[in-house]
Amino acid sequence: MTVPAPREGEQAAAMSLHGLIKRFDTKLAVSAVDLEVPAGSFYGLLGPNGAGKTTTLSMAVGLLRPDAGRAFLLGYDVWADPAAAKARLGVLPDGVRLFDRLTGPELLAYHGLLRGMDAATVDQRSRELLDVLELGTGNRTLVVDYSAGMRKKIGLACALLHAPRLLVLDEPFEAVDPVSAARIREILQRYVAGGGTVIFSSHVMEVVERLCSHVAIISDGVLRRHGTLASVRGDRSLEEVFVQVVGGRTSTGSELAWL
Amino acid sequence: MALTIPQRPPVSPWPFVKLKLRLIAGGLRGRPARIVLFVLGVVMAGLFAIGGYALFAVPGVVGDERAAGMLLQLGGSLLVLGWVVLPLLFFGVDESLDPARFALLPLRRRTLILGMFVAALAGLPALSTLAATLGMVSTAAALGGSGAAFAELAGVVGGLLLCVALSRAVTSAFATGLRSRRSRDLAVVLFAVVAALLGPLQLALLAGAERADWDAFAVLGDVLGWTPFAAGWSVGLDVADGRLWAVPLKLLIVAGSLAGLLWWWSATLEGAMVGAASNGSSGRTGDVGSPTGLLLGRRLPRTRFGALVARETRYWWRETRRRAALITFTVAGFFLPLSITLNGGSGGPAAAFVGLLAVLALANQFGYEGNAYAANMIIGVPGRTEIHSRAAAHATLVLPLLLLIAIAAGATGGRPEHIPGDLGLMIATYGAGLGLVLPVSVRAAFALPPSTSPFAMSSGGGMAKGLLTVGVMLGILVATAPLQILAFLLGDVWLWIGLPVGVAFGCAAYLIGSGVAGESLDRRMPEVLAAVTPGR
Structure with a gap:
């Protein structure tokens, strides 16, 4: 697969989001998300169901108009100069x-x-x-x-x-059998090695841990953690960090006793 | 693990009604535009109810039994026909209770049908029909006293049940026919038969009206009174006339047809609940040339525009809603002018109406493919290209049909010299219609439910579709009125200049409308996508 060489003087960020806000009726779906995705990175966007992953990515690629904030793809403003931004972008929507x-x-x-x-x-x-x-x-x-x-x-x-220079994938591994998943992983890894940038959303820790150079954790529309995999994970497993950040409920052993 | 199997509780239809009302209320909450539509719907239903009541009560007030016989039996038959044709052509069916949603529940078919039937009765159309037909009870009371009134009340209720059951059964059967790719030809035949049922009645009505032959009307009414179409509506008059023996027979006719229709509906409902299982086409492989060749065929240009037109043309046949719209237009388009010209009527207004019918399918064109429009947005297709390609694909299907309709109408009416002029009027209306409908399709797009039935409408959606349709029709009639008048005034000259003038008028209207629509789409792409995404 050929990926065109980066242009002279292209910004380091493949995707750059500044203060994105989206409100549905009364619910604040995404509140002031700032995110920098470095060019050449394999970026995982983690979050529980309904956290705002899809909403954020939809605003970033020009499918959903944000209430406030700006989104840049490869240095082009998605909402001001959509043609230039979209020409270098590949999207797998939700x-x-x-x-x-x-x-x-x-x-x-x-x-x-x-x-x-x-x-x-x-x-x-x-x-x-x-x-x-x-x-x-x-x-x-x-x-x-x-x-x-x-x-x-x-x-x-x-x-x-x-x-494209940038791939935005929403849940690319959901409902995919192991053989196809391995094939998709292989293609994406080769694409990043060739100089492309991938950002994808998921709630499967193993996939993110195995593939990504960078991760961001989002819940309730707020960006909780982001950075390189090593800096977010520290010396724990990604799953531990994720559950702690998102605030999952711990089992006491007494509920559902009738089961 | 303690698993208890609960006793199956007796299921009444009321939960279905409550569910429907709750779905309607939920659909309205926090959506001012839908509330406005709903209120408009209530107002229109109220007007229909009052107007209908007044009309049906008139013979009682003036005490004319002959007029009562004609009005109740013929008007009632038209009402029944309306319940069949209007959902197919214009409004769709309120499917807030999608049968597929009940597939996993432990409900017996009988319970399900009864529940859905009662829920269908709890809607504006059924209520306003009931209110309108109560005028018949008032007439029966005036002519034959309380006994006749009671009989008529029973008849009216039976007639209403029949209307609702007929409408449900026909749309469900037609939808089932369209869904399976194998039997879609059967569906065409079925619809042609339904349309043909209209034929004899309309011809007789027109013939009678022309000669002011009231006797023919009276005979027709009495004949219809012994068919399911008007058996229910006429029992009160039979009592008033002293034909008591006819009452049980007619009620039996109504009950029998009602049972038959419910059985038919329940048979086709099975298919709707199982959903669109793919058949036949899956897994076909073969060496079939290049991908671009497969998409574009041999003639279309290998460009962005060519690809858009090719995809759109394929969708008119492969997507059930669009296929339904196309088939409906074809049948109605041929039938309408033929029936008028066969009666010696003027072809002009009919021609204009055909052009108008053709364009209605585009009023919610973005709703057809749900959120797939996102694919075009991600690529960044300009609004103007999008609009032109959709119109071009529709025109390549419709313009040949218009030509055929004009020829068929002219030939059967024995006036071939009118063909070019009528075709000109059709093209003018079609162009003006496009000019009006394209901007509307951008501004007033709405989501269609992801149901398997091409006639399914979410709660309030039928109202939106109906209002949109009526508004667009009025707009087109106003826009083409000058041309109609011109054609009428010019007489024979129009036969010569009709085609070029019509084409020029249509093209000009299309260019203006498509320009407005393209610019509007450029500004509103995310809003259009949000509007057509189901379940938001």
């Missing part, structure tokens, strides 16, 4: 929002042409991605009939097709 009444090859061709790539390149890269991700180059099943794991993989293929 729930895999895709045009799922197309077949896998059709969907890749659609994404490639929308990105302004020429047809020959689109065909060549699509075949390669379908082959590597074991989706089948001649598969005429509609994406809506894919299994959950296959949907993640076709979504990832769409995000990778134009060789």
Whole structure:
């Protein structure tokens, strides 16, 4: 996979969020999140369900208008200069929002042409991605009939097709079988080694611990910890830190006695 | 572990009604726009109820039995037809109680059907229909005293039950037909049959009206009185006329058709509860050329615009809601002008109405694919390109249909010289409609429930769709009124200049509207996405 070389004088931060705030009705979903994602890092965004991970990432990639704050991707303001920011960005959105009444090859061709790539390149890269991700180059099943794991993989293929500088992935390993997960991990690691930046959300500690160079922990819309994996984890396991930060409830052994 | 299996409690339909009311209330909470829609819906239902009551009560007030027979039987039949056709064409079905949600609960089918049926009765359309038909009771009371009034009351209640059951059964059956890819052709036939049921009645009505032949009307009404369409509505009049023997027979007709319809509904409900299981197409593989070739075919350009148009065209056939809209338009589009020209009527207004019907499917175009629009936003497709591509895909499907409809209407009406002028009017209305509907689709997008039925509407959604539709129709009629008048005034000259003038008018309206829509979309993309995302 080829990743274009960084431009001369490109900022160190691949993604930079300043004071992002989002309110739904009366609930404060994200309150003043500041985050710097260094270029070339493998960044894990950790948090329990409903913590605001998806909301934060949606605002960062231009899908959800923030109530306040700014978001920069590779130095471009997402809300002021969306075209420049989006051209260098690949996204796997939550729930895999895709045009799922197309077949896998059709969907890749659609994404490639929308990105302004020429047809020959689109065909060549699509075949390669379908082959590597074991989706089948001649598969005429509609994406809506894919299994959950296959949907993640076709979504990832769409995000990778134009060789972006930054990948934003929402729960890329959720509902994916171990074999496909290993394949996705391998591809992402190679992508980061080639100079790309990955930021992904998850609530699976093992995956984050194994892959990431940096982590951030978010709960109730507030960024609790962030930095390199070593600095956040200290000498404990990531899971211990996470449960302590998020404030999970500890079992007394007396509840649910009727079970 | 102590597992106790609770005794199955007797289930009454009331929990379903309560659940529905609570869902409606929950849907309104904290959403001023929906509250406004809801209030508008209440007002319109109230107007319909009052107007209907007044109309049906008139024969009683003037004491005209013959008029009562015609009005109650014919008007009642039209009411029944309205309950079948309006949900299919315009409003959808309030599916706040999605049958799929009950699939895992230990409910017997009988309980489920009864509950859903009673819940369907607890809605504005059913209540306003009941209020309107109470006018029939007042007429029966005036003509035949309290005995007739009681009989008519029973008939009216039976008629209402029949209306609701018929509407549910037909939409559910049509939805089931559309859902499975194998039997979609069957669904087309089914709908054609439903539409064809309208045919004889409409023809007879028009023929009768033209000759002011009231006897024909009276005979038609009496015949309908012995069909499920009007059996319920006419029992009070039979009592007033002393035909007591007819009452049990007619009530039996109503009860029998009601039972049949509920059985039919329950049969198709099974499919709705199991959901859209994929069949047939899965796992088909084969060596089939390049990905871009698969998407674009041979003719479309290998560009951003080409890809957008190709995806949109595929969606008109592969997505059930859109397919339903397209099929409905095709059937209605052919049927309407044919029935009018066969009666020797003028083709102009019918032509304009066909162009208008075509465009209605785009009023909530962003709602069709749910949050998949996010994919285009991430890539950053400009609003203008998005709008033009969607209109282009729709036009490639609709314009050939309009041509066929114009030819068919002109040929069967025996006036082929009117074909170009009618086609011009259709294209003008279609263009003006696009110009109006495209900005509306950006400003007034709303989420459709992720249900398997193409007619499903969330609570309040049916009202939104209906109001949107009526508003857009009025707007288009106003916008094309000058052209209609021109066509009427010019007479034979219009036959020659109709097509070019219509095309020019349509193109101009489209360019203005699409420009407005494109700019508006550029500013509002995140808002549109939020509006069409289900469950927010």
